[in-house]
Amino acid sequence: xxxxxxxxxxxxxxxxxxxxxxxxxxxxxxxxxxxxxxxxxxxxxxxxxxxxxxxxxxxxxxxxxxxxxxxxxxxxxxxxxxxxxxxxxxxxxxxxxxxxxxxxxxxxxxxxxxxxxxxxxxxxxxxxxxxxxxxxxxxxxxxxxxxxxxxxxxxxxxxxxxxxxxxxxxx
Numbered sequence: 442x443x444x445x446x447x448x449x450x451x452x453x454x455x456x457x458x459x460x461x462x463x464x465x466x467x468x469x470x471x472x473x474x475x476x477x478x479x480x481x482x483x484x485x486x487x488x489x490x491x492x493x494x495x496x497x498x499x500x501x502x503x504x505x506x507x508x509x510x511x512x513x514x515x516x517x518x519x520x521x522x523x524x525x526x527x528x529x530x531x532x533x534x535x536x537x538x539x540x541x542x543x544x545x546x547x548x549x550x551x552x553x554x555x556x557x558x559x560x561x562x563x564x565x566x567x568x569x570x571x572x573x574x575x576x577x578x579x580x581x582x583x584x585x586x587x588x589x590x591x592x593x594x595x596x597x598x599x600x601x602x603x604x605x606x607x608x609x610x611x612x
Contacts, residue, residue: 447530450519451611452538454589455547456579457526458557460603464547465523467600468607475520479528482510493527508534515541530585539590546589551579 451468453461467515469476480491483506487494494503503557507525511534514522522542529535529544555572561567586592591610593603 448519449493450522450542451538452522452524452542453547454524454529454544456554456582458554459549461547464600464603465521468604469521471604476516477520478523479507480525500555527604530582535588543611544589546586546592548592548594550595551576561572
């Protein structure tokens with residue numbers, strides 16, 4: 442690992458089911474850094490799943506907790522951070538992440554995301570949405586994701602190959 446990579450956290454951004462947690466874990470392992478998944482941290486703090494937080498407390502309460510967790514992580518030791526799909530859409534989060542971390546946008550094709558979402562039942566913003574509604578949300582969020590410092594396109598292969606691409610882009 443290069444010194445430049447070791448000094449800053451690396452934040453993985455992208456749409457739900459883009460592979461942020463899986464790739465983030467593999468990247469953290471490769472770089473010998475701690476890994477943090479903001480959704481998991483928030484679930485632990487509430488004692489509820491993300492879906493139940495949305496249902497019982499509302500999206501605004503979830504986003505408040507998400508902003509707080511991101512802030513705490515960025516002012517701690519360098520690590521790989523997997524963000525929830527909506528975290529980087531928040532301009533405060535986006536600016537803070539871009540100033541204190543290296544931001545990586547995982548950008549697989551929508552069709553791959555849709556396949557993954559159909560296999561999952563625990564994504565509150567995907568539940569009960571049609572394919573057209575999901576595509577519209579995906580398209581809407583792309584403008585925010587494009588503010589990340591690095592974009593990794595079209596991946597459905599070996600996570601280690603994707604990690605290689607991220608490390609190469611960061612060096």
